[in-house]
Amino acid sequence: MIKFFRRIRQQLLTEGKFSKYLLYAIGEIVLVVIGILIALAANDWSIEKAERLQESKYLKNIKLDLEKDLASLEYNIGFRREKIAGTEKLIAQINGTPVDDLTELSRNVFNTLNEERFTPNNSTYTELASSGNLNLISVDSIKILLLELEELYKDNAFGIDHETYEYREYISKPVFKYMDTEKLAAIFIDGQSSAQQDISREDFQALFQSPEYKNGLVIMILISKSFISQYNEIADKSKMIITLIDRELSRREG
Incomplete structure (x- = not known):
């Protein structure tokens, strides 16, 4: 192909058709530039396609993480509410209400020792952030909610340390003691039962x-109520992100 174009240029010069040669040379340059642009566009498209495939993979993993979190949040909210009621x-009873069930009292006292912690499954987000690939998430609304969710996780960690x-x-x-x-x-x-363990009212005096x-x-009640409010906020944002991810993946697959 190169020899063919060279032969045409030489023929035009030999015949003294310089103006036609000049136009031909310009046309050849334009063709070369167009070819380069097409190649660059094809390369950009290939890169974009690979990034969108990688993004879809991340979005699916984020969704799985959040679904696990929702189950954990539901359990933790239930645990906190039950603990608040017992507390x-x-x-x-400390203030003077009569104790009519020593077995229940024993359970409630022991339950005050139990500590349940919500630990988010944010390994996918952590990988994105630490690798510098967070910009792969092209949907701004999802990215913003993920950043807000991460701040709530930090608040949760601080609250756990305090509690x-x-x-x-x-x-x-x-x-x-x-x-x-x-x-x-x-x-x-x-x-x-308390009778089986020989526990009496005097044991609690x-x-x-x-x-x-x-x-x-x-303090335990106040902290638990604060956590329940925080867990509900985390759950709401998680559900919003899952909805947005489903919508985005459906749009791509459709």
Whole structure:
């Protein structure tokens, strides 16, 4: 092909048709430029296609992570609500409400020692952020929500650190000091009764007189309510992201 074009140029020069040669040369340059542009466009299209395939893979993995989070959030919200109900009953009994079920009381006291933590499944987002590939997410609304979700995860981690200190200082210490946790565990975990473990009302007297324990219970309720509010916000944003991802993947596959 190159020899063919060279032969035409030489023939035009030999025949003295310089103006035609000049036009031909310009046309040849234009063709070369067009060829380069087409090649660049094809290369850009290939890169864009590869990036969109990679983005789709990331979006699917993010969706899987969020679906796992939603199940975990539902469990944690249920756990917190149940714990709040038991703790409020404990506070009422400390304040003088008669204790009519020692087995239930034993379960509620032991449950104040339990600490459940929501840990997000954000490995895909972390990989995107750490590798510098976050810009692969081309849908701005998804990217913005992911960034907002990451801030909520940071708040969650900070709250957990704060709560851990409160638990150890105001809940665990009084219970370990005044109660036989082996007996309480047998009731809470093994389903035994207070009678089987020979637990009486007097066993709770010292614990109920501990201001640290009562204050710890009050703080526990406040923290749990705060976490429930935060978990609901995380769940709402997660559902929004999943909806946007489904819409985007459906558009691409359609």
